[in-house]
Amino acid sequence: MPRTDTPRLLAGLYALGAVLLLGQALWHYLVGDYARILLPALLAPLLLTAALMRLGQQETARLSAYLVLICGYLLVATSLPGEGRLALLWLGLPPVLTLLLLPLGPATLLNLTLAPIWLLLADGGLSLPLSLAYLALVIAAGLAPWGVRHQQALLLATDPRDEECAALKAAPLLERLESEVERADLLGQRLAVVVLHLPQLEMADEPYGGPARLALLGSFCGTVAEHSRDHDLLGRLDDADFWLVLPDTSESGALLVRQRIEEAAAGAMLDGSGGLEVRGGTCSHSPGSPFMALKRRLDATTRRLADG
Structure with a gap:
């Protein structure tokens, strides 16, 4: 069974992300980089909204995950160009974030679909080494949730106890x-x-x-x-x-x-x-x-x- 504290934990993480974005916007203001203030200032309220939605019903919980994902994609899309070697670090964030927020199947499909966009933003071309590195990251990151689901299915199949009550199957x-x-x-x-x-x-x-x-x-x-x-x-x-x-x-x-x-x-x-x-x-x-x-x-x- 799912842990009952998971919605509160995720809502807290979303709220923490909003606070970090506000801190980033304040930092850009203090250093005089005014052109980069707008995006984190706009995304912070979206993350706070996602945190509140995560505490609601299942439908709003799914929508909150997509909202957080959109915020992450926008941050990566604006940070990838012109980062040089640091672009490799930013390139790994979208597939990992997608696998954390979405089920394994839709997450893998979305990662593969968006791969050309992230690769073009990272180095302006679809170079073979970078493409292989991105594909390897998607596969490696997907092994963790697949392993967890496989282990849960195995435990469920071998557990003699009923899923809903303290009785044998x-x-x-x-x-x-x-x-x-x-x-x-x-x-x-x-x-x-x-x-x-x-x-x-x-x-x-x-x-x-x-x-x-x-x-x-x-x-x-x-x-x-x-x-x-x-x-x-x-x-x-x-x-x-x-x-x-x-x-x-x-x-x-x-x-x-x-x-x-x-x-x-x-x-x-x-x-x-x-x-x-x-x-x-x-x-x-x-x-x-x-x-x-x-x-x-x-x-x-x-x-x-x-x-x-």
Whole structure:
């Protein structure tokens, strides 16, 4: 999940850039270079506007990134001509800034599209060594965000936990449940599963939006954790269907756990929607019966609860 402090951090960086531009304009004024005062003086308010927009909705956040990018492009375009060897330093700023502000695909496409413009501004021609250096910089700078995205995708694919709540995903849950069935048969222990359905979750996005959905899931998982043991396993089979695996527990014990969870959830107060409705059912493993027999009964109970 994205860090919640990222918008504030970026807004602060944009505001810092505006302050630096104002300082640059003041410096040009103090040294008498009046011809170069106008651009930083005009871009500073744009960066402040971008900082405020970054704190808004997702649409304004995207627009703020393009606004900052335009400001950076204008600064580079006015600084590249006549810089001599320093032009190489300015030439590296547009591709890096683009990759920092835009997604990898659009950033790479924009960098390649604007390459002739930056190369012409840098040395007045499209020399092969400078073109190769620019292309190498675009590729090298793009490797960092690509590596981060690849690592995040790998972690997401291998993480057994659900993205929205403190529960296992469906596949890891079934694997753990099968292991618990084998363990119960081997040790001669009991095994029960509580099936839980959240009807409110199916409509949580409509009146309240994503935050209400996450709050509902958090409240539910917290309630289950309070009324279950540390080694019990909560997994999410479907959007609103959960299984709570209770090792070394009889069906009557599972029924007691289910009742406690339902009562505690009904007493939990959610903003704008009152208590938390939980529909529950229980299934127990018959010693010596195959895992698929238990799974079929669990699937049937899940469908029955979902149908109301």
